Amino acid sequence: MRYRDLNSSLSSHITTLRVIIGTMVLINVFLWIGWRNASSDIRIHIPPDIRSGAVINADEISGVNVYSFASYIFQQIYRWHENGVKNYGQQIFNVSPYLTPVFRSELIKDMEKRRQQGELTGRIRFIQEIPGHGYEERRVDLLDDSNWIVWLDYNIQEFVNGMQVKNVNIRYPLRITRFDVDPESNPWGLALAGFSGKGPIKLDANKPMGIE
Numbered sequence: 001m002r003y004r005d006l007n008s009s010l011s012s013h014i015t016t017l018r019v020i021i022g023t024m025v026l027i028n029v030f031l032w033i034g035w036r037n038a039s040s041d042i043r044i045h046i047p048p049d050i051r052s053g054a055v056i057n058a059d060e061i062s063g064v065n066v067y068s069f070a071s072y073i074f075q076q077i078y079r080w081h082e083n084g085v086k087n088y089g090q091q092i093f094n095v096s097p098y099l100t101p102v103f104r105s106e107l108i109k110d111m112e113k114r115r116q117q118g119e120l121t122g123r124i125r126f127i128q129e130i131p132g133h134g135y136e137e138r139r140v141d142l143l144d145d146s147n148w149i150v151w152l153d154y155n156i157q158e159f160v161n162g163m164q165v166k167n168v169n170i171r172y173p174l175r176i177t178r179f180d181v182d183p184e185s186n187p188w189g190l191a192l193a194g195f196s197g198k199g200p201i202k203l204d205a206n207k208p209m210g211i212e
Contacts, residue, residue, distance in 0.1 A: 061178075061190070063140035063148075069190050070150040070174050071129065073098045077107065078127045078156075084120030097185040100177065103194040123165075126157045130169055130203075146178040149196045153203065169203040 076095050080087035088111045096104055114120050133153035141149040151173055158166035172195065179191030 063137055063142070064135055066148045066176055066190065067135045067140050067150055069098075069188050070176050070192065071152055073192055074152060074172065074174060075127050075154075078125060080120075080123060080125040082124065084123035084125060085115060088114070088120055097182060098179075098188065098191050100179065100191045100193045103192055106194060122160050124159045126159075127154050129153065130155050147193075148176045150174045150176055170200050171203055172200045173197055 130153045139151045175193040175196050177193045180189040
């Protein structure tokens with residue numbers, strides 16, 4: 001009788017161990033699948049100044065990073081160092097991974113219009129941020145987790161045959177969106193999506209140039 005009870009107890013214990021082992025195997029399989037499917041690269045946007053400390057979450061983008069991205073890419077488009085006829089199109093091509101398809105198409109149309117009107121031939125353009133009009137929190141408007149409006153204030157100077165033909169201050173309201181479609185060519189995961197509202201406006205040097 002004792003032998004049968006012991007045998008029954010051992011069988012029950014073995015069955016329990018099998019269930020536990022089977023469960024652990026399944027858990028490990030699911031963990032392995034999760035690990036295989038997990039992204040090997042995590043994008044982290046680090047603010048320029050973290051001396052006071054910062055809590056940084058993966059894929060969370062701060063306003064200063066959005067502003068820096070918008071400013072850098074936009075200046076690349078509108079800097080014509082040799083000849084607008086050649087440089088404008090080349091610059092659009094160079095930064096195309098950082099443009100939405102719609103905005104890229106708009107820029108190409110603008111280029112063709114300027115070319116037809118003779119506004120590119122032999123034209124050199126310098127574009128620089130107006131001193132004192134750099135990043136401030138109010139210059140970046142968060143619409144949602146994936147869309148922003150950035151206000152950039154630039155001084156534009158253009159020259160033809162060594163003669164200055166333009167010197168103007170302009171505010172550009174730019175729409176920025178998440179654009180994580182090709183991390184290899186666009187590590188920022190952002191793109192210029194076009195102008196917001198009524199588009200660029202000329203700033204009057206005789207009036208305050210605050211953000212409304």
